[in-house]
Structures are given as structure tokens and as C-alpha cells.
Amino acid sequence: MIEQFVEQKVYKKKELLLTEGQRCFEKFFIVKGCVHLSYLKQNGMEQTIDFAMENWWTSDFMAFQHATAARFSIRAIERTEVLSISAGNQLELLKQLPELNAYFHMVFQRAYAASQMRIRYLYDFSKEQLYLHFLENYPEFTQRVPQYLLASFLGFTPEYLSELRKKFLS
Incomplete structure (x- = not known):
């Protein structure tokens, strides 16, 4: 129907x-x-x-x-x-x-x-915590979303996201 x-x-x-x-x-x-x-x-x-x-x-x-x-x-x-x-x-x-x-x-x-929690995380979390939280809670996005879009979403520059990825994924 x-x-x-x-x-x-x-x-x-x-x-x-x-x-x-x-x-x-x-x-x-x-x-x-x-x-x-x-x-x-x-x-x-x-x-x-x-x-x-x-x-x-x-x-x-x-x-x-x-x-x-x-x-x-x-x-x-x-x-x-x-x-x-x-x-x-x-x-x-x-x-x-x-x-x-x-x-x-x-x-x-x-x-x-979810939107309310995202706003809270933006205020409460450090950039590193925000990235780690996203990795932990939304791993499917990190596999499918280009890094420059993920950086934009998290409020980072693509270069800063690249530094974080090297730090935590190595």
C-alpha cells in the first residue's frame, strides 16, 4: 500500500x-x-x-x-x-x-x-575525544565517508583529521 x-x-x-x-x-x-x-x-x-x-x-x-x-x-x-x-x-x-x-x-x-547529543559532544569533548567517540559509535561511516567530509562534520580541517588518524590508528 x-x-x-x-x-x-x-x-x-x-x-x-x-x-x-x-x-x-x-x-x-x-x-x-x-x-x-x-x-x-x-x-x-x-x-x-x-x-x-x-x-x-x-x-x-x-x-x-x-x-x-x-x-x-x-x-x-x-x-x-x-x-x-x-x-x-x-x-x-x-x-x-x-x-x-x-x-x-x-x-x-x-x-x-541524536542531534541533542551531538551538540553536547561538540561542547563537552575535546577534538580527540570527539573523533574517538565517532570512531567507536559510527564505524560504518568511517569506512564509507570521504575523510574531508568526516573532517567537516567533526569541525576539523582535513589535515588535522589526518594527524588524528595517524595518532590513533597506528
């Missing part, structure tokens, strides 16, 4: 699912692959703020909710297959299957809690 509300899409490596500034009409369930959510800083540098891989939802959720211009871009890190759902289709799906409200509530509660 859900299939009629979603659209299957495939994105090539480095292809944009969503572009900052573009109106956001959909959110994405990652079936296979990995993406990163980022924005362009005033200095022109890209800042990665999140990753999503299999069985995760991603979007610019504020822009999705209001059908406004995205403040973030989403780019495929590798070939990525998604199920895309529009806001209208999501509303209709939830009318027909209200049980999914509980599912979406739990998904976003978990995501929000």
Missing part, C-alpha cells in the same frame, strides 16, 4: 538530491547508499552537518514542512537508492494508515535526541 505514495529514485555518486536555495517538496528514505547534508558557509566552504545511510530518513525538514527554500543541500556520497515522499503524499498516507504516525514520531524523536 505504501508503494503508491513513494517514488523510487537512484542518484549517482556526488549527485544532488536537494540543492540549497531550491524549494523542498520531498524527504528521502535511504534504501541503499549514503548521503551528506551540508550548507555553504559565508566564507564559501561547505559545512557537513549530517549523514544518512540505509534505513534513515533525511531532508531539510523545516523546508519540507513549509515547502520553502532549502537551507541545506543533500548529496550522494556513493550511488544511492531512495524512496522519496512528497508532503502531500505523506499527509494522504498518514490519513490512510494512521498507525504510521507512531512510526514517524519515534523516528524523529530518535533523530532529535
Whole structure:
């Protein structure tokens, strides 16, 4: 029944699912692959703020909710297959299957809690602790995400990340 509300899409490596500034009409369930959510800083540098891989939802959720211009871009890190759902289709799906409200509530509660913990770690951990915590808790990302994106996500320069990797992986 859900299939009629979603659209299957495939994105090539480095292809944009969503572009900052573009109106956001959909959110994405990652079936296979990995993406990163980022924005362009005033200095022109890209800042990665999140990753999503299999069985995760991603979007610019504020822009999705209001059908406004995205403040973030989403780019495929590798070939990525998604199920895309529009806001209208999501509303209709939830009318027909209200049980999914509980599912979406739990998904976003978990995501929000993870976001809160990330903010705490950014304030409480040293850079070394932050890197070690990420390695310990998200080893699948360190294998699939390019080092420059991981450095951006952690708030490091790629050079500093390289130094940390040498220190802890040798």
C-alpha cells in the first residue's frame, strides 16, 4: 500500500538530491547508499552537518514542512537508492494508515535526541575525544565517508583529521 505514495529514485555518486536555495517538496528514505547534508558557509566552504545511510530518513525538514527554500543541500556520497515522499503524499498516507504516525514520531524523536547529543559532544569533548567517540559509535561511516567530509562534520580541517588518524590508528 505504501508503494503508491513513494517514488523510487537512484542518484549517482556526488549527485544532488536537494540543492540549497531550491524549494523542498520531498524527504528521502535511504534504501541503499549514503548521503551528506551540508550548507555553504559565508566564507564559501561547505559545512557537513549530517549523514544518512540505509534505513534513515533525511531532508531539510523545516523546508519540507513549509515547502520553502532549502537551507541545506543533500548529496550522494556513493550511488544511492531512495524512496522519496512528497508532503502531500505523506499527509494522504498518514490519513490512510494512521498507525504510521507512531512510526514517524519515534523516528524523529530518535533523530532529535541524536542531534541533542551531538551538540553536547561538540561542547563537552575535546577534538580527540570527539573523533574517538565517532570512531567507536559510527564505524560504518568511517569506512564509507570521504575523510574531508568526516573532517567537516567533526569541525576539523582535513589535515588535522589526518594527524588524528595517524595518532590513533597506528
